[in-house]
Amino acid sequence: MEQIFTLKKMERKLQHADRKHARLYLFCNFTALMIISAYSGMMLSPTVQKAFPTGGDSRKQMNAIFMLTLIGCVVFTVYAASLFFRHKSGQLGILMALGASRRRLIPGLFREVLLLSGLSSVAGTLAGFPFIWVIWTGFRLIMIDSSDMKLSFDFRCLLISLAFLLVVVAFSCLTAWRYLRRTNIMEVIREEHINEPVKELGKWCAPVGGILIALGVLAGYFMPVIYMRKFNTLSPVWLSALYLPALAGLYMVMLHAVVHGFRSYKRNPYKNIIARSMMKFQGKQTVNNMIVVTLLIAGACFGIFYIPIISVGAMMGYDAQPFDYFYHCRADQAMPEKEDIDALAGEYGLSLKDWGEYDYITLGFGNYGDVMEEDGEHWHTEYAPISGEEMAISEEAWNRLTGEEIDVLPGTYLCITNREETSLYVNTNARHLTNMVTRTQLSTQCAGLLHYDLLGGDRQCRVLDQGDYEKLSEGLTDDWKGTLTAFNVEGEDSYPFANALFRRLIASNGEDCFTSKEYSRVTSILAREEGKEDWQERESERSFMYVDPKEADSIVFRQNWKYKPSFRILSQNDFLLSTSVFLMMFLFIFIVCILTALIICHTRCQTIALNNRYIFDDLKKLGASPAFLKREVDSQCGGVFKVPALVGMVAIYLIFILLLYGNDGRIAFSEVMALAVCLGIELVLGGLIYGVYRFTARGIRRKLGIGGN
């Protein structure tokens, strides 16, 4: 046997003997870096960056959950490092007690720290990319494959991993230094066996925590809105601090779960006493871990909820469409005639029915807008007689299209919205309608709402009195006029026909029609007339204001084209295709958050149980039955898994209800259905977490040699 006769060799031998502890540290570091590198790789990939609109809610959600994951991973690695060094401190303490000075120990310790954290971090960072590739490819193979789904990376994402890696290494070195600089060597030696109990608060802390969570969420969500309305300026960043009581509340709820538990032990105060005590005396880290897990589970739900929230309403809308095919086009474009479409349908064995063509005009409409003050920070609201462009149809066209019999009074209009009145584009404020060619202007006012999904969603349209319509149409050039076309097909519809017609419509439109639905020719004209810059033409805005017909299958084109048709079969089939990157990203977020949360729970349970192995051994000696020991292990693991899962899932569900309600002050039927799907997802997720909890508990029982698995 080789004899160890130098400090370096001795340290190497001790490191080898400690590989079991190092393995946990390596695993945690590796996993955290893999998750960070994968998330940042996905988030910053050109594919995702292109699909997620700048400043959009989806991008904000993606960034917010990334921050959450980042915090989770920081806590995770800090925890792993502290576990590793708690064990290491015993060794350091003995060497210090035997006369090893700090200076002698530093090189070996730092060499080990740098080697372990460096290797695991680099390996984790690199593993992030195959991780993305596996999920991405799996998604393309199993779910959707579209032209948008080409995987590409912006390797600047590595800077985030690098920053995290530096934090991990710095923290590890700092922890190592903290142990070495202690003057009380006995503390260093006994560090591993020192408990970390939490300060006990009364049983009031759970209800107070619950109230703080609710207050924090409500204040954080509503106060910026109230501030903006009250002071007519963007809310300051510090208002986000109003969310902090929610975190304090979460801490209190978790503290209650660890110290008191949520069951009443009045009748049987000794029930689960071992598990409760173990939790209590490992309390500090347990509470921290549980908070992070709660936030990660909430983040995971937030990500996965995105899918039903956007898809359920859309799918219900497609089903309820009164026409199989509905589109609009400008009169100055060479649009296909009915005969052409008939012939095209014939190629696919289809015949058309219920054909209808309805004229529309595009007018300038008045509206209120925010006008920035000279200070560049505050604004005031001001009515402008010409604010933007919108479509208008006559009452005759409306009656023909819908079969209704309405009579619009002269000097008024009726705004069209969708059935659930969730459209964001309805403008009932207009008091002026303007022919943008002759500048004939009509004073008017809104007389109410009409409901029609095909005209009340992205298309902004209103119904005018026949006389007003004709008066405003006079002198309009063809580019301000157009036709709405609607028809059904006999029998079963054909996706290839819908797709062919879609391509035909794209081919029939001229270059100036490939703008996004946000683009307004009226805004452009007004800017030109006032000698101002048209902000829509800025380089930074062009990618949002224009669409490229060569990318007809892209998410951007299918969601944003101003003249996008509403073909039921195309929408139903291509919904996943046109939202693939969003779905992919949010599914990815879900996987990453859940994975991180489950790993943290699993590791924490293992640590609590295995650090207290001697308690189980003693209990065995005292005659505890396998069933009793099993119950204690299950109870201890249950607390770590169940409470964060329950709190995270319930909280995020309530927050989603709040968000949906906050959008328009009510919850529409499609949103209720989406919430029902979300509830179903939570049940499945709960099942998954329960499965991992059982798996973890079984593994611990096996390691502790407790029978009756």
Place this chain on the structure above:
Amino acid sequence: MLYVKNLHKSYQVGKNKYEVLKGIDFHVGKGEFVAVMGPSGSGKTTLLNCISCYIPFDQGEITIGGARLAGQSESELAKLRNTQIGFVFQDFMLLDGLTIRENILVPRIVQGEVSEEAQELADKLTGLFGISHIVNKYPAEISGGEKQRAAVARSLINNPLIILADEPTGNLDSKSSRAVIESFGEARERMGATIFMVTHDSFAASFCDRVVLLKDGSIYRQLENNGERGSFHDKLLAAIKEMAE
């Protein structure tokens, strides 16, 4: 050899300050085997930890072999611990990843080099304490008594001025306890070691030349062993009983 003068040490627990040592004065001469006894909380282990420079003390003076501990730098204290003091812990404090022979040599390894002489001394010590047959085993593979004898051998590897032992028989059965105490005796006789031991075990203490009785942080009484172990044990028990009343 060891001088302790007016030693004070207190612990801060939350807002409360507990004075554990209240002006301790005593000395241990070269080649003496001295034990400290006293009830739990009397300050025995704290006294030992202060002497071994494991924890800082508030006031007073400790001198080992003429060197004052107060005011020494961290590296000077480390050197002192390494070369002048041998320590035996209650729970052995052997490094699990090293063999018994390597554990015995750790104080030399910490110095930077292990000479032929040190290896010969390690062999001599293992022979002296009857653990030659386990030198290539790991701590997990041997008994508590063997571990503690290995720890005693480790404490002697640098020919220290004094061996400080904290409850060395606390975790052992009577047979192993006797073997460990006998190994202290061997160390004193064969190597001229000075031993200062904290113990609860009156039987172990009865092997000492002198016993210092501590009560509530102060020295209650010192008892001299006049040669006959049995009668000294009885005297010790009587003094302990008196102290408890």
